[in-house]
Amino acid sequence: MRGRSHEPIFWSVFGLGGIVxxxxxxxxxxxxxxxxxxxxxxxxxxxxxxxxxxxxLLRHAPVRAVLxxxxxxxxxxxxxxxxxxxxxxxxxxxxxxxxVASYGAAAVVSVLTAIVLALF
Amino acid sequence: MDGEVLTQPTFRSLGWTWWTRRPSYLLVFLRxxxxxxxxxxxxxxxxxxxxxxxxxxxxxxxxxFLWNPGMVVFHVVSIAFALLHTYTxxxxxxxxxxxxxxxxxxxxxxxxxxxxGGWAVVTGLIIAWVWWVxxx
Amino acid sequence: xxxxxxxxxxxxxxxYQPDWDEPTYQxxxxxxxxxxxxxxxxxxxxxxxxxxxxxxWSCRMGVCxxxxxxxxxxxxxxxxxxxxEYLPGPIRVEPLVNFNVERDLVTDxxxxxxxxxxxxxxxxxxxxxxxxxxxEYLQTPSQHAAYQQFSMCIxxxxxxxxCPVSSHSEEFIGPAALALAQRYNLDTRDEGVEQxxxxxxxxxxxxxxxFVGECSAVCPKHVDPAGAIQQAKMTGxxxxxxxxxxxxxxxx
Numbered sequence: 001m002r003g004r005s006h007e008p009i010f011w012s013v014f015g016l017g018g019i020v021x022x023x024x025x026x027x028x029x030x031x032x033x034x035x036x037x038x039x040x041x042x043x044x045x046x047x048x049x050x051x052x053x054x055x056x057l058l059r060h061a062p063v064r065a066v067l068x069x070x071x072x073x074x075x076x077x078x079x080x081x082x083x084x085x086x087x088x089x090x091x092x093x094x095x096x097x098x099x100v101a102s103y104g105a106a107a108v109v110s111v112l113t114a115i116v117l118a119l120f
Numbered sequence: 121m122d123g124e125v126l127t128q129p130t131f132r133s134l135g136w137t138w139w140t141r142r143p144s145y146l147l148v149f150l151r152x153x154x155x156x157x158x159x160x161x162x163x164x165x166x167x168x169x170x171x172x173x174x175x176x177x178x179x180x181x182x183x184x185f186l187w188n189p190g191m192v193v194f195h196v197v198s199i200a201f202a203l204l205h206t207y208t209x210x211x212x213x214x215x216x217x218x219x220x221x222x223x224x225x226x227x228x229x230x231x232x233x234x235x236x237g238g239w240a241v242v243t244g245l246i247i248a249w250v251w252w253v254x255x256x
Numbered sequence: 257x258x259x260x261x262x263x264x265x266x267x268x269x270x271x272y273q274p275d276w277d278e279p280t281y282q283x284x285x286x287x288x289x290x291x292x293x294x295x296x297x298x299x300x301x302x303x304x305x306x307x308x309x310x311x312x313w314s315c316r317m318g319v320c321x322x323x324x325x326x327x328x329x330x331x332x333x334x335x336x337x338x339x340x341e342y343l344p345g346p347i348r349v350e351p352l353v354n355f356n357v358e359r360d361l362v363t364d365x366x367x368x369x370x371x372x373x374x375x376x377x378x379x380x381x382x383x384x385x386x387x388x389x390x391x392e393y394l395q396t397p398s399q400h401a402a403y404q405q406f407s408m409c410i411x412x413x414x415x416x417x418x419c420p421v422s423s424h425s426e427e428f429i430g431p432a433a434l435a436l437a438q439r440y441n442l443d444t445r446d447e448g449v450e451q452x453x454x455x456x457x458x459x460x461x462x463x464x465x466x467f468v469g470e471c472s473a474v475c476p477k478h479v480d481p482a483g484a485i486q487q488a489k490m491t492g493x494x495x496x497x498x499x500x501x502x503x504x505x506x507x508x
Contacts (some may be wrong), residue, residue, distance in 0.1 A: 007463035008496035011489060021158055022206040022235075026199055027215050027243045031250050033195030034167055037187035046254030047183065049176040050377070056253045058172070075162050081155035084466040088152075088420045090136035095459075109162060116169045129356030129364050130272060130279060134423035141329060145420075148468045212467070215483035216490060223398020 010080050010103065011025025024070050062107035064117040079106035147208075157198040169182035210235040264338055266346035267297060269309065272357050275369040279357070281348070282306070284313040294334040294349060295323050297488045298361075311361035321410030324417070325361050326350040331414035331474050331489075352417035367412060371429045393445040400426035406439035406484050408477040414508075415471035415481050427460040431481030434462060437467025446475035448507055457495070462488045 035043030047054050058064050079102040086098060134141075139149035164186065171182040185191065213235065216229035264285045272279035274356040284305055293482050295313055302309045316335045323334045339347070355363035362382050379393075415431035416422045422430050426429045429437075437456050440446045456462055465485045472482040 003225050004457055005459045005461070005463045008493040011463065012493045012497070018205075018209050021202070022209040022240050023239050025158055025161060025202045026206060027246045028165060029195055029199045029202055031185060031246070032165055033161070034192065034199065036183070036229070037192045042251045044254070046250045049172065049179045053254070054172045056142035057250065058169075071162050071165065071446060074158055078155040078159035078162065081152055082159065084154070085152040087424065088138075088466055088468070090424045109166060113169070116166065116173070120169070120173055129358055131356050132351065132353045134353045134417065136424075138420045138423060144473055145468070145470060152466070200259070212469075215469075215480070216486040218483070218487050220402065223396070223401050246319060
């Protein structure tokens with residue numbers, strides 16, 4: 001394994017996150033950020049506080065597990081792209097610094113999401 | 121002649137502004153930029169989930185922030201970038217996955233179309249589900 | 257002789273000599289001919305205006321791959337860049353970027369040659385029978401089709417000049433060499449996958465690529481190096497996890 005890159009780990013999660021983000025992120029943005037604001041009462045109703053609103057959306061554990069997975073994968077996907085984009089913009093940072101900063105931030109977001117969803 | 125090297129090579133780089141050189145580069149740069157919007161949206165949803173477990177007033181204050189006109193503009197820009205990601209991701213799949221049947225590569229459309237189909241179905245189901253919960 | 261006034265096209269040609277401190281652009285007026293390409297104009301300049309202009313060319317028909325240059329900022333084979341596409345001018349001709357310039361339009365190919373050699377772009381047999389002229393290795397048309405596209409490369413290096421990764425990483429093996437590595441890895445007659453693995457699967461191999469894809473867009477032979485690298489990443493990732501999770505299936 002000497003000299004072998006460990007980039008496959010990042011790349012494969014990036015790829016998985018890319019598919020997940022492609023499928024789920026547009027509709028998530030629509031539901032959380034646009035539908036309610038546009039005055040669609042069914043959407044704002046579903047996001048209302050309490051058991052009849054967002055509580056009902058997240059009542060079932062599998063839903064929370066899938067949502068957590070989507071968020072974590074999308075976070076790593078974004079981290080990987082941001083890291084490579086910075087490199088392609090000729091940002092001269094030590095590789096280890098970029099790796100820790102990008103995937104580290106994604107890991108923090110993933111862990112916080114898991115905690116919030118587990119305690120929901 | 122006596123082994124003296126006259127050559128003093130000068131390196132010329134495409135440069136960090138490569139993405140301004142051509143529309144095709146710019147599209148790739150925008151594609152990559154979608155990641156910034158996806159990252160911010162993931163954080164916004166994380167805060168939303170956190171606030172949902174807080175008292176109603178706190179949660180409502182966050183919704184008011186999330187749905188103020190300035191943020192709505194940001195969401196619209198975000199969804200445009202997210203859709204650019206979706207579009208480019210599905211379309212680039214045939215270059216990454218070369219499936220051969222009897223020696224021939226299957227047409228790209230056979231890989232691309234099912235992805236868009238699946239995306240439409242999932243999006244429709246989620247909106248219907250949210251609708252059903254919100255109206256019920 | 258015709259007395260009609262000739263249409264002239266202004267050329268701004270990158271000039272650099274080893275003993276100069278700074279490169280410069282020299283302006284030449286070249287008569288416009290409908291059937292001329294940029295290489296014809298360079299030859300006209302060298303023959304009639306300025307014999308000191310230095311550039312590489314050989315076949316002038318898109319086969320040898322030696323006449324690549326930046327034409328108005330974009331990598332082109334100068335033998336395939338018709339003046340008519342650039343009217344009314346001026347037409348700026350510069351050496352391919354992401355390379356050291358030795359003199360005028362001539363770039364230093366040493367680094368590329370080392371990278372090319374490092375991926376061993378030839379058929380490797382485990383029994384070492386590469387020079388056994390009596391051996392015959394049969395291949396079906398569909399086996400041939402699996403790598404045929406990647407074998408069209410003429411090493412013109414336009415792809416390196418189009419690559420943002422090559423613009424910041426001198427070590428990046430780069431599009432053409434990686435496409436050729438993939439070409440031999442996909443060849444059923446070849447048994448060198450193991451030997452190429454370490455070079456290809458380094459960071460400076462396929463993993464630095466961020467799939468900008470412009471290498472494939474500029475390729476005059478439609479090789480699709482970006483696709484080759486992406487497919488190698490897929491194989492490389494599977495290989496990585498296999499070694500990690502099922503090490504007993506990997507021969508050392």
